[in-house]
Amino acid sequence: MPDSHRYDSEFAFELRVCYWAERDWPPTGSLDDDTVVLVARQLGTKRRRWDTIVIETSREALAQRANFGTDRLDSDLLHVVRSAPDEWTYYRDALPDPGYPWRYVRETIHEADDRGILDVRKTGNRIEIRRRFHYPDWVDRIVAVENKPDLDASAARVLQPQIERDVALGLADEAWVATRPTDDSVSPALFEDLPVEAGVLEIDPAMLSASVAWHAQGLDPAAPGTRITDRGGSDSSFDHSAATFEYVSPERKADLRLAIAERAYERGWRSFVDVMRSDCRWFGAREQSGQLLPWCGSHCRTQTSSECSGSCPEFEPEPPAWRQRGWPIEGGPGKGITQLLAARRARTRSTKK
Ligand code: SF4
Numbered sequence: 473m474p475d476s477h478r479y480d481s482e483f484a485f486e487l488r489v490c491y492w493a494e495r496d497w498p499p500t501g502s503l504d505d506d507t508v509v510l511v512a513r514q515l516g517t518k519r520r521r522w523d524t525i526v527i528e529t530s531r532e533a534l535a536q537r538a539n540f541g542t543d544r545l546d547s548d549l550l551h552v553v554r555s556a557p558d559e560w561t562y563y564r565d566a567l568p569d570p571g572y573p574w575r576y577v578r579e580t581i582h583e584a585d586d587r588g589i590l591d592v593r594k595t596g597n598r599i600e601i602r603r604r605f606h607y608p609d610w611v612d613r614i615v616a617v618e619n620k621p622d623l624d625a626s627a628a629r630v631l632q633p634q635i636e637r638d639v640a641l642g643l644a645d646e647a648w649v650a651t652r653p654t655d656d657s658v659s660p661a662l663f664e665d666l667p668v669e670a671g672v673l674e675i676d677p678a679m680l681s682a683s684v685a686w687h688a689q690g691l692d693p694a695a696p697g698t699r700i701t702d703r704g705g706s707d708s709s710f711d712h713s714a715a716t717f718e719y720v721s722p723e724r725k726a727d728l729r730l731a732i733a734e735r736a737y738e739r740g741w742r743s744f745v746d747v748m749r750s751d752c753r754w755f756g757a758r759e760q761s762g763q764l765l766p767w768c769g770s771h772c773r774t775q776t777s778s779e780c781s782g783s784c785p786e787f788e789p790e791p792p793a794w795r796q797r798g799w800p801i802e803g804g805p806g807k808g809i810t811q812l813l814a815a816r817r818a819r820t821r822s823t824k825k
Contacts, residue, residue, distance in 0.1 A: 508528075511526055615647075636700065
């Protein structure tokens with residue numbers, strides 16, 4: 473199969489974009505020696521999910537974050553570990569009023585204790601807590617990338633309102649659209665009606681090379697954002713209803729950014745195997761330019777995660793003998809790639825760029 477066709481699906485293209493970002497971010501210039509990136513995919517808020525997320529952080533902050541383990545910290549855990557005092561203190565004296573019943577805080581304290589990220593002791597009937605590790609301010613920048621390998625006019629029409637919302641809310645520091653390069657001297661993406669704040673990145677998935685067709689303008693996560701709840705009649709000459717908005721405070725945006733970063737830390741972008749049928753006899757992995765991609769022996773290509781699901785008509789369970797023989801690496805084709813990807817994910821968390 474020619475290289476250019478290996479990444480025809482949006483899913484395969486997206487995995488290449490993630491891999492490129494992990495190796496070569498940023499698109500122009502270079503990071504300083506202390507800055508490293510963490511890449512994740514398919515994350516965002518309840519209302520908006522980004523294809524690829526790049527988080528810029530520092531080695532030292534990432535090492536401090538690693539003290540809290542690989543699982544994400546939800547808002548309740550963050551509330552406790554970030555406010556925990558240096559000396560043993562009754563938990564109600566130490567923590568700010570959570571705004572919800574204290575019994576839930578006690579549950580969170582016990583969870584933090586079980587995870588080994590908070591010192592907890594009982595003195596009489598009183599639960600006392602003490603900080604175990606400093607929770608760092610580890611998220612320097614968040615960059616959102618939307619992947620559209622074939623950015624034609626109809627794809628741009630779908631993308632435009634999403635990017636407009638991203639720009640108005642300003643949750644990320646930058647927004648980009650990644651697309652495949654064409655033979656045209658000017659990227660066709662530039663003729664589409666995308667917000668000027670969004671950058672356009674042309675990524676060749678086979679060569680893993682990128683060029684900037686349009687530079688992204690920085691957004692302002694520290695300023696209040698605007699959530700467009702209804703775009704009104706802007707799409708139709710018959711509908712002249714007004715757009716509606718709501719404001720999002722900088723504090724709320726900071727909480728959302730941290731929640732996204734925590735999930736990115738936990739999942740990375742190699743977690744796609746968790747939702748695929750790695751127990752299928754056709755499931756395998758192919759190494760391409762140093763990257764492990766899932767491979768379907770039945771389709772003879774990289775399958776998408778939605779194809780590779782319980783409803784796939786080609787699914788065949790792996791023979792039990794494969795597991796018993798520990799083939800190819802301790803039990804069936806799915807186990808091999810799962811372990812390899814988990815190892816790479818772990819290595820990237822303690823990233824050495
Ligand atoms: S046959 Fe279907 S379930 Fe099996 S690996 Fe291929 S896409 Fe996945």
